Amino acid sequence: MTDLKNGSVKQANLNLSRTEIIERSLAKRYRAEKRFRCYGIMAIVFGLMCVALLFTDIISKGYKAFAQTYIQLEVTYDANILGITDLNDPQQVALGDFQGIVKQALKNRFEGVSGRKAKRELYGVISNGAGYRLRDRLVANHQLLNQSETLWLVADDDIDTYYKSMGSDAGPFVGRMSEQRQGWIEQLTEADEVELRFNRNFFVQGDSREPELAGIRGAAMGSLFTLIITILLSFPIGVAAAVYLEEFAPRNRWTDLIEVNINNLAAVPSIIFGLLGLAIFINFFHVPRSVPLVGGLVLTLMTLPTIIISSRAAIKAVPPSIREAAIGVGASPMQVVLHHVLPLAMPGMMTGAIIGMAQALGETAPLLMIGMVAFIVDVPGGFTDPSTVLPVQIFLWADSPERAFMEKTSAAIMVLLAFLIVMNTLAVILRKKMERRW
Amino acid sequence: MKNTHKLAIAGAAIALTMASTTVLAAARDYVSVVGSSTVYPFATVVAERFGKSTGNATPKVESTGSGGGMKLFCSGVGTIHPDVTNSSRRMKASEYKLCQDNGVTDVIEVLIGYDGIVVANSKAREPMQLTRKDLFLALAVQVPGADGKLIANPYKTWKDVNPALPNTKIEVLGPPPTSGTRDAFSELAMEGGAKKFADLAALHGSKDAGEIKMLMAKLDIPESVFNKKGKTVFKAVAHAIREDGHYIEAGENDNLIVQKLEANPNALGIFGFSFLDQNSDKVQGSIVEGVEPEFDTIANKSYPISRPLYFYVKKAHIGVVPGIEGYLAEFSSEKAWGEEGYLADKGMIPMPTELRKQYATSIKSQQLMTEPK
Structure with missing residues (x-):
């Protein structure tokens, strides 16, 4: 039966003209075409939505970290409270009770606070970093001793979180704030003695356990020193390897083996490079732990395959006619490479190197093993000072109990993303501006 | 030509790396602390305060977990090994033995509080x-x-x-x-x-x-x-x-x-x-x-x-690495681990007064721990 039916359909089709058949299927093909494009657009929209969601989430959480609550107080540099008789004696200045004069200033501002607990709460209104600032001011200007001045001092992180959340829909975040403390902030707000200012600390300080004093500078400098080591080692080594493999190496089983291994290394999880670094650099060569030097060495291992692969691609893209022409006018193989191939391949190789660096900048896993996941306050000043890097700082803050570190985490992510975007844009510009097409 | 320069720079960098390495392995001017992630929030506060108030280099604190910290701590004497390890439990007998085997014979044990x-x-x-x-x-x-x-x-x-x-x-x-x-x-x-x-x-x-x-x-x-x-x-x-x-x-x-x-x-x-x-x-x-x-x-x-929180100090490093005594003094001061100290503000539960006194004296006299059971 079916055979018969099919046969008759075929018969009917044959009777139609060719254009009719095409016209019939045309609508269907247009639809398929449309659907196919739609899938592509949907994929892009989905990707963009994810990015938008990520950015709005991070920015909405983190923008507040760029402002910091300050409280205005009149401070008196009372020599008796400080316990300083001679300002030229560094020992005395170091031991001076600068937090004591902050306490005195708070007592003067809010009179009639009594009881141990209430006093402790009052003293906690101002960050304990304020004392160090007063010390620096006094050391810079000796005339201030026994004088008064009105200053804006950094508020404690509990106060900061509370003050920032005061206008929010869900009401202020009370947390550990007692009602008495809330009352004080209200008083200060009415007197215009509390305000949000640009958070300079965040950009000039190293890490701190007090969220209001914590800054990104230490981690940023650590990242910089680590990346300098990485680029200084990985770019020349990577380029040299790529040039040899592309231009000079004979094609045989050995070079094939090397090529396969380089491609494999590019896909090895980065933690493995950390373990390797621990075994070789720290345990065997005794490089100190937690320093940019060892971090840079480990990240060099990690980025080398990326740079070699992209450099080889860039060298391959230089047309053979250029090499032949150079050889034709009598250039030696080395001259061909140095005078013609490398300059032409350089933009491509640099793009690869920048992408490799961007990858290295965002890496935490290999650094876990070599002690760069650590609490370090002092901003590193060189390749052998202990330091962390930006992504590690984000990890450490995300893990901290204090509530105020939440916005700091998001702000640090914003800084890291900014660096990554700049680096990737640079790679795109290099490619666009300098790359020659044949 | 440019590239020969680059290679020269690379060579110099490698040479510099090796040279600075040998110099560095010899000296360290900051205290190195490793160990428990539970003690980490408290040790870091002490480290920061110590660094800021005395002008010494701020101790470096790594969060490696109690067990990981013991392993690093007990791996030997010398500045490439950490000076202090934090722990959210007492040192185990097996860890004590590891320490002894690697020459870390003199260890000071300090109970700091509870969590x-x-x-x-x-x-x-x-x-x-x-x-x-x-x-x-x-x-x-x-x-x-x-x-x-x-x-x-x-x-x-x-x-x-x-x-x-x-x-x-x-x-x-x-x-x-x-x-x-x-x-x-x-x-x-x-x-x-x-x-x-x-x-x-x-x-x-x-x-x-x-x-x-x-x-x-x-x-x-x-x-x-x-x-x-x-x-x-x-x-x-x-x-x-x-x-x-x-x-x-x-x-x-x-x-x-x-x-x-x-x-x-x-x-x-x-x-x-x-x-x-x-x-x-x-x-x-x-x-x-x-x-x-x-x-x-x-x-x-x-x-x-x-649970109790501890840290362990390598006595052989006291006096060799600058700042250890200062760090210990800051940790055991009343303003840090006292009932109203800043560690209590960070959520650590302080010990009773007698225990605080006892451990403060054992720090001062550098009293060594005995083998744990």
Whole structure:
């Protein structure tokens, strides 16, 4: 039966003209075409939505970290409270009770606070970093001793979180704030003695356990020193390897083996490079732990395959006619490479190197093993000072109990993303501006 | 031409690296601290204050976990090894032996305070009233059945465990086995609960191989569990936490557990007291054995799930690495670990006054620890 039916359909089709058949299927093909494009657009929209969601989430959480609550107080540099008789004696200045004069200033501002607990709460209104600032001011200007001045001092992180959340829909975040403390902030707000200012600390300080004093500078400098080591080692080594493999190496089983291994290394999880670094650099060569030097060495291992692969691609893209022409006018193989191939391949190789660096900048896993996941306050000043890097700082803050570190985490992510975007844009510009097409 | 320059720079960089390495291995001018992630928030505060107030280099604090810290600490004497390790439990005998074998013979042990472990849930629900027995029954792999023999844990809801508890699914988010918090929870809560059963308590107390074998038969524990003269049999039962979806390993990040509890009000979470303190608007601690987890109840030890925090110092490094004495003095000052000290503000529970005095003197006199049992 079916055979018969099919046969008759075929018969009917044959009777139609060719254009009719095409016209019939045309609508269907247009639809398929449309659907196919739609899938592509949907994929892009989905990707963009994810990015938008990520950015709005991070920015909405983190923008507040760029402002910091300050409280205005009149401070008196009372020599008796400080316990300083001679300002030229560094020992005395170091031991001076600068937090004591902050306490005195708070007592003067809010009179009639009594009881141990209430006093402790009052003293906690101002960050304990304020004392160090007063010390620096006094050391810079000796005339201030026994004088008064009105200053804006950094508020404690509990106060900061509370003050920032005061206008929010869900009401202020009370947390550990007692009602008495809330009352004080209200008083200060009415007197215009509390305000949000640009958070300079965040950009000039190293890490701190007090969220209001914590800054990104230490981690940023650590990242910089680590990346300098990485680029200084990985770019020349990577380029040299790529040039040899592309231009000079004979094609045989050995070079094939090397090529396969380089491609494999590019896909090895980065933690493995950390373990390797621990075994070789720290345990065997005794490089100190937690320093940019060892971090840079480990990240060099990690980025080398990326740079070699992209450099080889860039060298391959230089047309053979250029090499032949150079050889034709009598250039030696080395001259061909140095005078013609490398300059032409350089933009491509640099793009690869920048992408490799961007990858290295965002890496935490290999650094876990070599002690760069650590609490370090002092901003590193060189390749052998202990330091962390930006992504590690984000990890450490995300893990901290204090509530105020939440916005700091998001702000640090914003800084890291900014660096990554700049680096990737640079790679795109290099490619666009300098790359020659044949 | 440019590239020959580059190669020269690279060569110079490698040479410089090697040269600076040999110089550096010799000296270190900052204190290196490793160890427990629970002590990390406290050690870092002390390190920062010490660095800022004295002008010394700020000590470097790494969070490696208690066990990882001991391994690094005990690997030898010399500035490439850390000076201090933090721990959320006492040094084990095996670790002490490792130290001795590697030449780290003189170690100063310091108890610094306590930390409470809380079982918390979202504020959207009533706080739970739990006992350690409830926790053991809800979370152990095997529990005593009706005939006294151990059976696979049959309980699905809290009501099954104890009729006084709500009829919600048992869902507990907690740390993985690598965590010190998990060790302490097993030891304090799970063991405490297991000991409420007569046979298991007898098993814990017994040192006689014959008696242990008899109890094992009574409890229906397979012979293969018996080793090291039966010392580990009780632990094997009490420390085994179920893996059938009722206990969810949530990683080491306690902030993550807090967020998950907020999203799922029926779940409970296990983490350190300092996280409860900072997130008191979102989560509340369960009442354990009738006691709420609070600052005072942990300090006077009426709250049952609390643990001691320690650090260990290498005596051979004192005087070699600058700043160790200063760091120890800052840590043991009243303004740091005292009842009103800044460590208490960060959530550490201070020791009683006599213990503080005792450990402060043992730091000053550099009194060495003896072998732990």
